[in-house]
Amino acid sequence: MAYPADYRYTKEHEWIKVDGNTGTVGITDYAQNSLGDIVFVDLPAVGDAVEAGKSFGSVESVKAVSDLFAPVSGKVTAINEELKDAPEKINTDANITWLLKVELSDVKQVDGLLTAADYEKFTSEETGH
Amino acid sequence: MAETMELRKTALNAVHRAAKSKMVDFGGWDMPVDCCGLIAEHMAVRTAVGVFDVSHMGDIQLRGPGSLAAVQHLCMNDASKLAVGQAHYSAMLYPNGTFVDDVVVHKLSDNDYLIVINAGTREKDIQWVRKTIGHMPGVHVNDFSDYYTQLAIQGPRAAETLQKLTSTDLGTIKNYWFTWGQVCGLHNVMIARTGYTGEDGFEIYIPSDETTSARVWGEVLAAGAEFGILACGLGARNTLRLEAGMALYGHEISDNINVLEAGLGRYAKLDKPEFVGRDALLEIQAAGGTKRKLVGLEMIERGIGRDGYPVFSLDGKRVGEITSGSPSPFLKKNISMAYVPVDLTALDTEVAVEIRGQMVKAKVVPLPFYKRVKKTA
Numbered sequence: 001m002a003y004p005a006d007y008r009y010t011k012e013h014e015w016i017k018v019d020g021n022t023g024t025v026g027i028t029d030y031a032q033n034s035l036g037d038i039v040f041v042d043l044p045a046v047g048d049a050v051e052a053g054k055s056f057g058s059v060e061s062v063k064a065v066s067d068l069f070a071p072v073s074g075k076v077t078a079i080n081e082e083l084k085d086a087p088e089k090i091n092t093d094a095n096i097t098w099l100l101k102v103e104l105s106d107v108k109q110v111d112g113l114l115t116a117a118d119y120e121k122f123t124s125e126e127t128g129h
Numbered sequence: 130m131a132e133t134m135e136l137r138k139t140a141l142n143a144v145h146r147a148a149k150s151k152m153v154d155f156g157g158w159d160m161p162v163d164c165c166g167l168i169a170e171h172m173a174v175r176t177a178v179g180v181f182d183v184s185h186m187g188d189i190q191l192r193g194p195g196s197l198a199a200v201q202h203l204c205m206n207d208a209s210k211l212a213v214g215q216a217h218y219s220a221m222l223y224p225n226g227t228f229v230d231d232v233v234v235h236k237l238s239d240n241d242y243l244i245v246i247n248a249g250t251r252e253k254d255i256q257w258v259r260k261t262i263g264h265m266p267g268v269h270v271n272d273f274s275d276y277y278t279q280l281a282i283q284g285p286r287a288a289e290t291l292q293k294l295t296s297t298d299l300g301t302i303k304n305y306w307f308t309w310g311q312v313c314g315l316h317n318v319m320i321a322r323t324g325y326t327g328e329d330g331f332e333i334y335i336p337s338d339e340t341t342s343a344r345v346w347g348e349v350l351a352a353g354a355e356f357g358i359l360a361c362g363l364g365a366r367n368t369l370r371l372e373a374g375m376a377l378y379g380h381e382i383s384d385n386i387n388v389l390e391a392g393l394g395r396y397a398k399l400d401k402p403e404f405v406g407r408d409a410l411l412e413i414q415a416a417g418g419t420k421r422k423l424v425g426l427e428m429i430e431r432g433i434g435r436d437g438y439p440v441f442s443l444d445g446k447r448v449g450e451i452t453s454g455s456p457s458p459f460l461k462k463n464i465s466m467a468y469v470p471v472d473l474t475a476l477d478t479e480v481a482v483e484i485r486g487q488m489v490k491a492k493v494v495p496l497p498f499y500k501r502v503k504k505t506a
Contacts, residue, residue: 036151036364037168039456040433058485060433062167062456063364065485 003028004095008110009119012069015095016102018110023072023102027059030123032094035061041083041090043068043100048076050102052109057099059090072109074102139184140278140342150362156249158185161362170365171458174326178284178353179361182346183325184337185248187274189258192241195267200242203262204234205388205406207398211236216305216323218396221257222406226387226413229257230378233323235307243273243319247378261405278342282349283330283361283369285501290353291331295320299331313345325366327373328501371453372460374425374497380436380452381423381466390419390468392496421449421468425496426480428463432489434482440467441481441488448473451482457498464498465491 007015013031017024032038040060050056050070057068078101082089089097104110114122136159145152150161161182164170173179191199200208206219213236221229230250235243246254255272262268282291288299297310297320307321312333324330335345350358367377376382381391388397388410397410413419428434434454442448454465465482473480474493481488 036163037166037458060456062368062458063162065433065435 003116003119005116007095007116008071008113009116009122010069010071010113011122012067013123014069014071016071016110016113018104018107021104021107022077023074023104023110024098025071025100025102026096026098027068027090027094028119028123029094031059031066032090035059035064035066036091037062038087038090041087041099043079043083044076046076046079050074050076059087068099070102071113072102072104073106074104077101077103137185139182140337140339141182141184141346143339144343144346145182145360148360150360153363155185155363156247158248160185161360162364164360164362167362167364167368168458170359170361171368173357173359174284174328174330174361174365174369175459176285177356178282178286178290178358179326179365180346180349180353180358181281181283181361181366182278183281183332183366184278184342186279187246187248187251187254187272188277188279188334189244189246189255190237190241190271190273191244191258191262192269192271193267194240195265196240196242199262199265199268200234200244201401202265202404203258204232204244205397205404206234207401208234208236208242213238214306214308216307216321218305220382220388220393220396221254221261222388222397222404222409223384224405224409226389226406226409227384228378228382228386228388228391229384230254231376231382231393235319235321246274250378276337277334278337278345279332279334280346280349281324281326281330281332282353283324283326284328286353286356286358287328287330290349290356290358291320291333293352294348302331304329313348315341315345325373325375326369327375327497327499328369367453368455368458371455371464371466372457372497372499374466374499376423377453386468387413387419389413390421390423392423419471421470422474423452423466423496424469424474425494425498426451426454426465426467426482426491427494427498428465428482428489428491429479430490432482432484432487433463434465434467434484434489434491438465439483440469440491441483442473443479443481443490448480454482460498462498464494466496469493 151163204219312318319334
C-alpha cells in the first residue's frame with residue numbers, strides 16, 4: 001500500500017495529516033501489518049495534552065501490544081469512537097482510519113517529521129527488503 | 130535486530146515465504162507466525178480445518194528390548210499401559226519434580242517408542258535422554274528430529290480433509306492412537322490422532338525432503354479447500370492451545386515449576402515403582418501439597434493480561450505472574466493462565482493484573498477455557 005504523500009510520518013510508525021492548526025493521527029499500514037489482527041486501542045480523552053515523541057496510548061493485536069507516540073504536541077480535540085467496537089478497521093485501511101485529532105501547539109514541529117518517501121525508505125531498511 | 134545465529138528452517142520454509150507468511154524466530158527456528166491473519170486461522174481450526182507445519186518439533190526414538198524400562202524411568206506417565214499404536218501425554222522430569230520437557234510418547238512396537246518433544250528444547254532433551262538412560266541395557270537412542278516433516282491437520286473437518294488423501298479408514302483411529310498408512314502416495318506414513326489445538330485432528334509424519342514436504346502441504350491445502358482450510362501459523366497455534374488450557378514449555382511448565390503446581394499430576398503415575406522426579410513429587414504431596422497452582426483467569430475489567438504481567442491480590446500484594454495471556458479469538462474474552470497461591474485458586478476469586486502500570490481486575494475461571502463438543506456419531 002502506498003503512503004499518502006500529503007501525510008507526515010514518525011519512525012514509530014504513526015502518520016499525521018495536517019490541516020491548518022489540526023492534525024489527524026493514525027498508524028501506518030506497515031504498523032498494522034506488523035501487529036496483525038488489532039483487537040484493542042487505548043486512547044487519551046478529549047482535552048488531554050499530548051507531547052511530541054511521548055506515548056499517548058497503545059494499540060494491541062492478538063499477540064502484541066505497542067505504544068502509540070505523538071508526532072506533535074498539542075491538545076486532543078477528538079478521538080475515533082468507532083475504534084472501541086471495531087478496532088480491526090485499522091487493519092482494513094490504516095491510511096484513513098484515524099485515532100485522534102490534535103490541535104497543534106506548534107505547527108512547525110511537522111517539518112521535522114518524515115515525508116512519505118523518507119518513511120518508505122526507513123521501513124524498507126528496517127525489514128531489509 | 131542483529132542476527133547472531135543462523136535460524137533453523139523446516140523443509141517448508143520456502144513454501145511459507147512464497148506464501149508471504151509472516152516469519153518469526155521461534156526458539157531458533159524461522160517459523161510462520163501469521164499466514165493469513167491470526168483470528169481467521171484460529172476460527173478456521175475451531176469451525177472447519179487448518180494445517181500447521183510443526184516440523185520443528187523433535188522426535189526421539191528408543192529402541193530395543195530395554196526400551197520400555199527406559200521410557201518408564203525417563204517419563205512420568207505409565208507407558209506399560211500403552212498398546213501398540215497408542216500414544217499418551219507425559220513429561221520428562223528433573224529429580225526435583227520440575228520439567229525437562231513435556232512429551233507425547235508413542236508405542237510403535239513392544240521394543241520401539243517414539244517420544245515427540247518441543248522444538249526449543251531439542252538439544253537439551255536429547256542430551257538429557259542420553260545422560261539419564263544411556264547406561265541402561267538393551268536400549269538404543271536415536272534422534273529422528275530432522276527425519277520428519279510433521280504436519281498437524283486440525284479442526285472439525287480435519288478427518289474429512291485427510292481422508293481424501295489416504296486409503297486408511299481414519300474413523301478407526303481413536304483419539305491419541307495412531308497407525309501407518311498411505312498418504313498422498315507415500316507408504317507407511319505415521320498418522321496420529323493428536324494435536325495441540327483442543328480440536329479433533331491428525332498429525333502426520335512424512336519424509337523431510339523439500340519436494341515431498343511441499344507436495345504434501347499443497348495436497349492437504351487442496352483437499353481442505355472445499356471446507357475453507359487455512360494454513361496456520363504459530364500465533365494461532367498459541368491462542369488455540371491457550372483456549373484449550375494446554376501447557377507450553379517455558380510458560381506454564383519449566384525447570385522452575387513442578388508437575389503438581391502445573392496441575393498435571395494426573396499424568397504422573399506415582400504408583401509406578403520408579404521414575405525420575407517421583408520421590409520429589411511424593412515428598413511435596415506428603416508435605417501437604419504445593420503453595421501455588423496454575424489457574425485460568427478471565428479479565429473482568431477492560432484490558433489484556435499478557436505473558437509475564439504480574440498478578441496481585443485485591444489488597445495489593447504481588448502474588449504471581451501470568452504465564453500466557455491473550456485475547457481469545459473464539460470466546461471473545463481476554464484470558465490467561467497464571468500461578469497464584471493456593472488460597473486464591475477458588476473459582477470466581479478476584480485478583481488484579483498489572484497492565485502497563487494499571488491494576489485491572491480479573492477472576493479465576495475453570496480450565497480449560499474452551500472444550501470442544503464431541504461428536505456422538
